[in-house]
Amino acid sequence: MANFYDKSLEELHDLLVSKEITAVELIQETFDRINETESAIDSFITLNEEKALAMAKAIDEKGITEENILAGIPIGIKDNIVTKDLLTTAASKMLYNFEPIYDATVMEKVYQSDMIAVGKLNMDEFAMGGSTENSYFKETKNAWDQTKVPGGSSGGSAAAVASGQIPLSLGSDTGGSIRQPAAFNGIVGMKPTYGRVSRFGLIAFGSSLDQIGPLTRSVKDNALALNAISGFDPKDSTSSGSSVPDFTANLGDDIKGMKIALPKEYLDKGVNAEVKDAVLKAADTFRSLGATVEEVSLPHSKHGVAVYYIIASSEASSNLQRFDGIRYGYRSENAATLEDVYVNTRSEGFGDEVKRRIMLGTFSLSAGYFDAYFKKAAQVRTLIREDFKKVFADYDLIIGPTTPTVAYGIGEKIDDPVTMYTSDILTIPVNLAGLPGMSIPCGFSNDLPVGLQLIGNHFAEDTMYKAAYSFEQVTDFHAKKPEILKGANK
Amino acid sequence: MAIREEQVDHVAKLAKLSFSEDELHQFTEQLGEIIDMFETLEEVDTTDVALTSNITDEINVIREDKAVKGTSRDALMKNAPESENGFIKVPAIIDDKEGGA
Numbered sequence: 001m002a003n004f005y006d007k008s009l010e011e012l013h014d015l016l017v018s019k020e021i022t023a024v025e026l027i028q029e030t031f032d033r034i035n036e037t038e039s040a041i042d043s044f045i046t047l048n049e050e051k052a053l054a055m056a057k058a059i060d061e062k063g064i065t066e067e068n069i070l071a072g073i074p075i076g077i078k079d080n081i082v083t084k085d086l087l088t089t090a091a092s093k094m095l096y097n098f099e100p101i102y103d104a105t106v107m108e109k110v111y112q113s114d115m116i117a118v119g120k121l122n123m124d125e126f127a128m129g130g131s132t133e134n135s136y137f138k139e140t141k142n143a144w145d146q147t148k149v150p151g152g153s154s155g156g157s158a159a160a161v162a163s164g165q166i167p168l169s170l171g172s173d174t175g176g177s178i179r180q181p182a183a184f185n186g187i188v189g190m191k192p193t194y195g196r197v198s199r200f201g202l203i204a205f206g207s208s209l210d211q212i213g214p215l216t217r218s219v220k221d222n223a224l225a226l227n228a229i230s231g232f233d234p235k236d237s238t239s240s241g242s243s244v245p246d247f248t249a250n251l252g253d254d255i256k257g258m259k260i261a262l263p264k265e266y267l268d269k270g271v272n273a274e275v276k277d278a279v280l281k282a283a284d285t286f287r288s289l290g291a292t293v294e295e296v297s298l299p300h301s302k303h304g305v306a307v308y309y310i311i312a313s314s315e316a317s318s319n320l321q322r323f324d325g326i327r328y329g330y331r332s333e334n335a336a337t338l339e340d341v342y343v344n345t346r347s348e349g350f351g352d353e354v355k356r357r358i359m360l361g362t363f364s365l366s367a368g369y370f371d372a373y374f375k376k377a378a379q380v381r382t383l384i385r386e387d388f389k390k391v392f393a394d395y396d397l398i399i400g401p402t403t404p405t406v407a408y409g410i411g412e413k414i415d416d417p418v419t420m421y422t423s424d425i426l427t428i429p430v431n432l433a434g435l436p437g438m439s440i441p442c443g444f445s446n447d448l449p450v451g452l453q454l455i456g457n458h459f460a461e462d463t464m465y466k467a468a469y470s471f472e473q474v475t476d477f478h479a480k481k482p483e484i485l486k487g488a489n490k
Numbered sequence: 491m492a493i494r495e496e497q498v499d500h501v502a503k504l505a506k507l508s509f510s511e512d513e514l515h516q517f518t519e520q521l522g523e524i525i526d527m528f529e530t531l532e533e534v535d536t537t538d539v540a541l542t543s544n545i546t547d548e549i550n551v552i553r554e555d556k557a558v559k560g561t562s563r564d565a566l567m568k569n570a571p572e573s574e575n576g577f578i579k580v581p582a583i584i585d586d587k588e589g590g591a
Contacts, residue, residue, distance in 0.1 A: 434545035
């Protein structure tokens with residue numbers, strides 16, 4: 001049987017429409033590939049083999065039309081997106097046995113498009129972390145080098161796509177959790193505008209920051225996926241009524257005259273020299289395509305990390321109070337009173353990083369500290385939003401590195417929260433302002449991928465896809481494959 | 491600001507978490523470093539700056555006052571650690587001084 005894991009979604013679709021392959025064969029091949037590579041990558045918490053094959057059979061029987069572009073396509077789902085009757089753990093002991101009784105809105109959209117959910121992907125517990133080392137279940141490995149972290153918290157979603165297990169996955173991004181693992185694994189990851197994709201059924205972390213988005217191997221695949229999952233949802237009161245354009249419509253249009261901003265703070269001293277070099281070369285590529293690229297300033301961005309950890313942790317401490325051992329999930333055996341049920345369940349059920357964030361959030365919101373921490377952070381957040389607003393008055397797009405360094409070694413930063421937190425310094429401001437941000441491959445350092453971050457104005461994902469596609473057409477970073485994929489092609 | 495172990499212990503109580511002495515010591519150190527980072531915000535002038543708590547333009551999202559079907563009790567009970575006759579069972583909440591439940 002042919003290898004399907006380096007084909008684009010359109011190529012797979014053509015094979016399905018022409019009946020050169022069936023959906024059942026495609027899904028079977030996907031599970032074969034996962035079985036071959038899972039011991040090296042460890043990206044899945046739960047596989048959905050039986051139901052996925054039944055779904056594929058039903059789709060084959062119904063027939064795949066030319067218009068139904070994503071029908072039969074295998075997709076992996078980050079394990080904080082609830083899936084009816086399919087284990088959903090958020091990578092936590094707290095939800096080790098949780099089988100939701102409803103589907104998240106994005107899952108309804110996935111199924112309406114006839115995509116096939118092949119399994120649930122590993123992540124940092126409750127999406128808290130930047131390396132997927134905080135999972136209760138396993139440590140996912142980087143697709144390019146299995147001694148390196150895949151990034152986080154959507155590390156499973158990124159490594160599964162980059163290693164050819166699946167062509168497409170869904171992740172979630174609160175402070176960079178789609179873009180940073182996409183950068184570390186050399187793929188395309190999009191965090192859409194806050195409100196573009198429904199959060200109904202996403203296990204909440206930082207509610208004013210969280211957003212679901214797709215991870216893929218190419219820009220066009222990504223745009224096709226975002227088409228399928230976007231749109232207003234009455235079940236999510238923060239979901240936007242903005243119309244959803246066809247994100248593939250402008251791909252291939254030239255970007256002559258596009259005004260691109262490069263913030264000087266994004267190339268500051270913390271950014272590795274080779275990463276900086278790759279980004280500056282990317283800026284030149286955009287110039288050669290007819291865009292102007294000029295330096296701008298986002299003066300408050302350096303405060304993003306502090307603002308983020310106060311706001312996200314405060315929201316998390318409130319969101320995670322629902323995990324009390326009463327209605328679902330883990331319950332401590334060691335409890336004589338109701339207070340014991342709460343305290344022992346939470347102390348035994350949450351991992352250290354989650355406890356750290358709950359503690360930070362509870363502290364920031366507690367009497368005597370609220371004004372100094374939470375209120376101050378919410379004010380600086382306003383200044384960060386205004387910085388972006390000023391730039392977008394004159395520019396169509398902002399570019400910069402996605403991360404200050406390439407993927408680092410497993411175990412290297414796990415005991416040093418402050419260092420781990422500052423590695424999100426370039427992605428966090430985007431979430432604070434609710435803007436769309438994406439990462440695409442733009443180079444290599446020590447044979448590991450470098451990510452270019454593109455930031456758009458609210459609801460301007462189409463502009464970002466257009467620019468990213470133009471870049472992809474004249475560069476070959478996305479075409480370079482990790483060894484694990486090369487080996488499989490032999 | 492150095493945070494003290496007593497303060498961390500107090501916050502843990504509010505958050506319904508408990509820590510061993512070693513854990514409390516380690517958390518105090520780590521939280522102290524993170525809170526030092528938080529304090530860099532002091533250098534930002536925020537006089538008359540409004541708070542951002544919501545980043546959408548939506549205000550007071552309401553829906554039609556129409557009854558919708560609830561979730562079946564049996565389905566809800568599927569994930570409860572322990573249940574009986576359609577009720578969730580929890581350990582006794584009144585300590586009878588003989589070991590509680």
